[in-house]
Every structure is written in structure tokens, then in C-alpha cells.
Amino acid sequence: MADILIRGGLVGTQDAQRRVFADGAIAIEGNRIVAIGTRAEIEAAHSAPTIIDASGKIVAPGxxxxxxxxxxxxxxxxxxxxxxxxxxxxxxxxxxxxxxxxxxxxxxxxxxxxxxxxxxxxxxxxxxxxxxxxxxxxxxxxxxxxxxxxxxxxxxxxxxxxxxxxxxxxxxxxxxxxxxxxxxxxxxxxxxxxxxxxxxxxxxxxxxxxxxxxxxxxxxxxxxxxxxxxxxxxxxxxxxxxxxxxxxxxxxxxxxxxxxxxxxxxxxxxxxxxxxxxxxxxxxxxxxxxxxxxxxxxxxxxxxxxxxxxxxxxxxxxxxxxxxxxxxxxxxxxxxxxxxxxxxxxxxxxxxxxxxxLQMEREIGSLEVGKKADIIIIQPNQPSPLLPQLFYDTLINDVDGADVETVLVDGKVVVKDRKLVNVDEEEIRRKVVEETTALWKRSGAI
Ligand SMILES: [Zn+2]
Incomplete structure (x- = not known):
């Protein structure tokens, strides 16, 4: 059994064949991808306690x-x-x-x-x-x-x-x-x-x-x-x-x-x-x-x-x-x-x-069986149909970082609903402004 199943959505693999699945799915076990393909074939062979529904979204390598x-x-x-x-x-x-x-x-x-x-x-x-x-x-x-x-x-x-x-x-x-x-x-x-x-x-x-x-x-x-x-x-x-x-x-x-x-x-x-x-x-x-x-x-x-x-x-x-x-x-x-x-x-x-x-192509950069599960799920807001042949065009023309909804690194969800899962964002923002202010004072900028 897999740990996480991402199902549905336009899945762009970035593998050597540049395969893009119109209604794809990815099975993740531990920190790696164990299966990727059409939703029908992956769902027939894999189940998981955690299901992420990516229908209507774009799934791409981190x-x-x-x-x-x-x-x-x-x-x-x-x-x-x-x-x-x-x-x-x-x-x-x-x-x-x-x-x-x-x-x-x-x-x-x-x-x-x-x-x-x-x-x-x-x-x-x-x-x-x-x-x-x-x-x-x-x-x-x-x-x-x-x-x-x-x-x-x-x-x-x-x-x-x-x-x-x-x-x-x-x-x-x-x-x-x-x-x-x-x-x-x-x-x-x-x-x-x-x-x-x-x-x-x-x-x-x-x-x-x-x-x-x-x-x-x-x-x-x-x-x-x-x-x-x-x-x-x-x-x-x-x-x-x-x-x-x-x-x-x-x-x-x-x-x-x-x-x-x-x-x-x-x-x-x-x-x-x-x-x-x-x-x-x-x-x-x-x-x-x-x-x-x-x-x-x-x-x-x-x-x-x-x-x-x-x-x-x-x-x-x-x-x-x-x-x-x-x-x-x-x-x-x-x-x-x-x-x-x-x-x-x-x-x-x-x-x-x-x-x-970075000489890390055996581990990351594309969504393939055996590679690390570093995956982003994007909620696009484009004025056109979401088609496999337009995977690259849609990313270039219409997607910004703010459209990224969910992020997995090493098979773990680290961004959910556009928020960092593991840290307190407000505390980080407050501390970084404090550090920046102190440094500006040291350098005489303010
Ligand atoms: Zn530099």
C-alpha cells in the first residue's frame, strides 16, 4: 500500500518523453514516487490512507x-x-x-x-x-x-x-x-x-x-x-x-x-x-x-x-x-x-x-518512479481549457507562485492550502523584520 495518492489533474512528468496525463495520478511510498500514470491505472493498482484530490489542477515537479x-x-x-x-x-x-x-x-x-x-x-x-x-x-x-x-x-x-x-x-x-x-x-x-x-x-x-x-x-x-x-x-x-x-x-x-x-x-x-x-x-x-x-x-x-x-x-x-x-x-x-x-x-x-x-538528476527534477516525491499542485486561473498539449504554455502564460496550493517534499506535505505546514509564518515574518532593522542600523542605512 502507498502512503499518499495524488489523483486527478493535469500531471506533467518532465520525464524523457515529456509525458503529460490529462487525468493522472501519482502513488507515493515513503519519500519516493512508486507509480505515475493515468488515474484509472494507478487507482486500480494502488490505495493509500491519504488521498489528495488534484482534479482541475496542475501537478508538476517541484x-x-x-x-x-x-x-x-x-x-x-x-x-x-x-x-x-x-x-x-x-x-x-x-x-x-x-x-x-x-x-x-x-x-x-x-x-x-x-x-x-x-x-x-x-x-x-x-x-x-x-x-x-x-x-x-x-x-x-x-x-x-x-x-x-x-x-x-x-x-x-x-x-x-x-x-x-x-x-x-x-x-x-x-x-x-x-x-x-x-x-x-x-x-x-x-x-x-x-x-x-x-x-x-x-x-x-x-x-x-x-x-x-x-x-x-x-x-x-x-x-x-x-x-x-x-x-x-x-x-x-x-x-x-x-x-x-x-x-x-x-x-x-x-x-x-x-x-x-x-x-x-x-x-x-x-x-x-x-x-x-x-x-x-x-x-x-x-x-x-x-x-x-x-x-x-x-x-x-x-x-x-x-x-x-x-x-x-x-x-x-x-x-x-x-x-x-x-x-x-x-x-x-x-x-x-x-x-x-x-x-x-x-x-x-x-x-x-x-x-x-546540481548533479541530482537521478533524484529530483521530474516525476518518475524511483525519484523523490517533490511535487507541486497548482490551482491555475487561465482563460482556456486545461489540455495536456498546453502544459508548458499554461505554466508560462498564466501561472504564478501564488497559484501553488500544495507542495510535497520528500513525500511529505509541507505546504497545504498555500500555508507552510511546519513553521509559524507570522513569527518568521516578525523576526526577519527585526533582524533586517537591526542590520540596517548597524550599517548606518537608517
Ligand atoms: Zn550570487
Missing amino acids: LICTHTHMPSVVGHNMPVDFSKFRSFMDLLTKWWWPDVEEQTTYDSIYWTTLWAAGKMLKTGTTTVCEMVEAPSVVGGCLDKSAEAIGELGSRAVICYESTQRIDEANAEAGINENVRFFKKWKDVREGRVTGRIGVHTAFTTSEEMLRRVRGIATDLGAGLVIHVAEIPPAMLEEKYGRTAPVVLRDTAFLGPDVLAVHCIHMTPEEIAIWKEHDVKVSHTPMSNMLGGSGVAPMVEMLAQGITVSLGHDCFFTLDLFQYVRMAYLLHKVHHHNPGVIPAFQAIDLATTGAAKA
């Missing part, structure tokens, strides 16, 4: 966001005069680094992560790849993120942004925190949290550090996360005489376990380096717009068969449906071509592509 800095939500609405910034580096050095990152505390990591991951969960994002930036509280800080994820019931890959930006000791502390956290979670069977090794950028680390971190990641069997080519290539050329993708290739940093975030300033030759080393990409359209940083050549990378996923960097809304829509539209206008990035490809960025980007 979305996956491959780049977040959840403590950064304290920067939302911060009184900052953007007119004083002339470049993305200005934005970092005059605001972000001193006033946000360096003011982050253990408590603010905990409450912001509860708030941000909770907001993502309610809007359909079941897995996040989190990179914590908190140079004043490095040791043990990742435990605060994991604690929040554990309480919410969502899934996360967590790393610390190690960097020599401040000094050698801080870089060392960052590397150690990554290693400690990765080892702590490595052997936790069926856990919802895993670690990776995070590095800020090639610009803020030496070649020696890049080589060393690569070696550590290889020894541990851990993946790597790094921001790449967000800033203009001239700055890297001045430092190294080469661009970031070339420096990363020359230091043997690259490989299929590398998640490269942003990848804006990429030449065809550098895209070929990514292809050669099977580097995965996290595309963050909205934060790239905010920084005036440019448009990543996502269409070109996808054409080369490079795995591309979506992140949001924690600026603006945390509703990943908005970022899917942004990617769908931005590249059409950028290329003056409505044919690029069809709807299915945009949805892939936040599901199957994202699972591959």
Missing part, C-alpha cells in the same frame, strides 16, 4: 533554484541611492560588501533563510542551491542555514562563499567551513541537505587558491559553485592577463561538478571551454539586470548542449515562476527572435536542467 544567497534578503528595500553607483563593482564595494555581507550575523542567517526558503517553498520551489556570504561569522554559519531548511521541510544544497577578498585567514575559514559542512552531511542517508564547496570568483581568489580548492573538492567528491564572468572581462585581464573562464581552465578548476553562476561575458571560445569540461550554468536574469551587468549568452550555451539552470540571487521576488518567465522573454527581445527559448525549454531550466546542474 521547481529548483540553483543560485541563492538567502541572508541577502535583508537588502530588499534597503534605503540606498543607486544613482551613486557607476558600475557593478561600485555597487559591491560601496554597498553590498560593507553594508550587507559584513553585517550578517548567525541569527540573521537563520531567520532570513526561514523566511526566504519558506517563501520559495510556498511558490513552488522545493530545492535551492544556497551560497552563504557572511565574512564576519564564518565558522559554523552553514549550520544555521541547514537548521532553517530542516525545520521548513524543504531541500537544499548549501555552501559558503570562500574568498580572499578580506584576507587569507578569512579565505581559510571559508574553505574550512565548506569542508566541515560537506563532511557533516555526506553520510546522512536520505537527507534533504547536502554540501558543496563554494568559491566567490576568480577575481577575488588567487590561482593557487583555485587549484587548492579544486583538489579539496576532488578528494571529498564534492561539487563546486563559483560566480563567473559577472564583471567585465577587462578587470580579470588586468589581474591575470586572461579572462575568468580561461583562468579556471588553466588552474584545472573546471569539470562536470562545477556550477558556474552568471556567465555573462562569454566569448564563443569560452563557451567551447564550458562545453569541453561539461561545466553547468546558473542563469540569473534579474540580478544581472539590476547590476547593469548584461545578458548571458544562454541561447548560445543551450545550442551547444551546455546544461543551463535558473537562479535568482535573492534580489526581488523569490517566486521562481517569474524568473522562468523572465528567461523566456528576455532572450526573445535580446535576439529579436520570438522563436528562441520555447516554453518547454524555459520550464526545463527550473526542473530537469536544474537537477542536472
Whole structure:
């Protein structure tokens, strides 16, 4: 007997055949999907004590966001005069680094992560790849993120942004925190949290550090996360005489376990380096717009068969449906071509592509027998019939995170009737405002 049966509704699997069932059903046992198909065939073979009726709704894989800095939500609405910034580096050095990152505390990591991951969960994002930036509280800080994820019931890959930006000791502390956290979670069977090794950028680390971190990641069997080519290539050329993708290739940093975030300033030759080393990409359209940083050549990378996923960097809304829509539209206008990035490809960025980007495609990203039961149920409000052949179009055109009604992670209901099941949302909101207010005072913003 199964534990949960989701029956009825338009079930989009995102499997290799892109099967969509008009009146589908899913049987869940423990934390995994044990059967998926038409309602008639699944109901004939499975019963369960818990039945979720999804008739008239859309059932889809939980979305996956491959780049977040959840403590950064304290920067939302911060009184900052953007007119004083002339470049993305200005934005970092005059605001972000001193006033946000360096003011982050253990408590603010905990409450912001509860708030941000909770907001993502309610809007359909079941897995996040989190990179914590908190140079004043490095040791043990990742435990605060994991604690929040554990309480919410969502899934996360967590790393610390190690960097020599401040000094050698801080870089060392960052590397150690990554290693400690990765080892702590490595052997936790069926856990919802895993670690990776995070590095800020090639610009803020030496070649020696890049080589060393690569070696550590290889020894541990851990993946790597790094921001790449967000800033203009001239700055890297001045430092190294080469661009970031070339420096990363020359230091043997690259490989299929590398998640490269942003990848804006990429030449065809550098895209070929990514292809050669099977580097995965996290595309963050909205934060790239905010920084005036440019448009990543996502269409070109996808054409080369490079795995591309979506992140949001924690600026603006945390509703990943908005970022899917942004990617769908931005590249059409950028290329003056409505044919690029069809709807299915945009949805892939936040599901199957994202699972591959995190090397978790055997576990999540699609609804298939044997995979983790990370499932969202959407109550759509579209002006057209709900047809299987319109699964992708309906998601792109008419669905927002607010339409997500029920969310399951690891076979457990964590959002019910649009509310978080495991935590007190009002308490989290109150505490995150308190933390944000205190941080703004520390940084002199208010
Ligand atoms: Zn980032």
C-alpha cells in the first residue's frame, strides 16, 4: 500500500518523453514516487490512507533554484541611492560588501533563510542551491542555514562563499567551513541537505587558491559553485592577463561538478571551454539586470548542449515562476527572435536542467518512479481549457507562485492550502523584520 495518492489533474512528468496525463495520478511510498500514470491505472493498482484530490489542477515537479544567497534578503528595500553607483563593482564595494555581507550575523542567517526558503517553498520551489556570504561569522554559519531548511521541510544544497577578498585567514575559514559542512552531511542517508564547496570568483581568489580548492573538492567528491564572468572581462585581464573562464581552465578548476553562476561575458571560445569540461550554468536574469551587468549568452550555451539552470540571487521576488518567465522573454527581445527559448525549454531550466546542474538528476527534477516525491499542485486561473498539449504554455502564460496550493517534499506535505505546514509564518515574518532593522542600523542605512 502507498502512503499518499495524488489523483486527478493535469500531471506533467518532465520525464524523457515529456509525458503529460490529462487525468493522472501519482502513488507515493515513503519519500519516493512508486507509480505515475493515468488515474484509472494507478487507482486500480494502488490505495493509500491519504488521498489528495488534484482534479482541475496542475501537478508538476517541484521547481529548483540553483543560485541563492538567502541572508541577502535583508537588502530588499534597503534605503540606498543607486544613482551613486557607476558600475557593478561600485555597487559591491560601496554597498553590498560593507553594508550587507559584513553585517550578517548567525541569527540573521537563520531567520532570513526561514523566511526566504519558506517563501520559495510556498511558490513552488522545493530545492535551492544556497551560497552563504557572511565574512564576519564564518565558522559554523552553514549550520544555521541547514537548521532553517530542516525545520521548513524543504531541500537544499548549501555552501559558503570562500574568498580572499578580506584576507587569507578569512579565505581559510571559508574553505574550512565548506569542508566541515560537506563532511557533516555526506553520510546522512536520505537527507534533504547536502554540501558543496563554494568559491566567490576568480577575481577575488588567487590561482593557487583555485587549484587548492579544486583538489579539496576532488578528494571529498564534492561539487563546486563559483560566480563567473559577472564583471567585465577587462578587470580579470588586468589581474591575470586572461579572462575568468580561461583562468579556471588553466588552474584545472573546471569539470562536470562545477556550477558556474552568471556567465555573462562569454566569448564563443569560452563557451567551447564550458562545453569541453561539461561545466553547468546558473542563469540569473534579474540580478544581472539590476547590476547593469548584461545578458548571458544562454541561447548560445543551450545550442551547444551546455546544461543551463535558473537562479535568482535573492534580489526581488523569490517566486521562481517569474524568473522562468523572465528567461523566456528576455532572450526573445535580446535576439529579436520570438522563436528562441520555447516554453518547454524555459520550464526545463527550473526542473530537469536544474537537477542536472546540481548533479541530482537521478533524484529530483521530474516525476518518475524511483525519484523523490517533490511535487507541486497548482490551482491555475487561465482563460482556456486545461489540455495536456498546453502544459508548458499554461505554466508560462498564466501561472504564478501564488497559484501553488500544495507542495510535497520528500513525500511529505509541507505546504497545504498555500500555508507552510511546519513553521509559524507570522513569527518568521516578525523576526526577519527585526533582524533586517537591526542590520540596517548597524550599517548606518537608517
Ligand atoms: Zn550570487
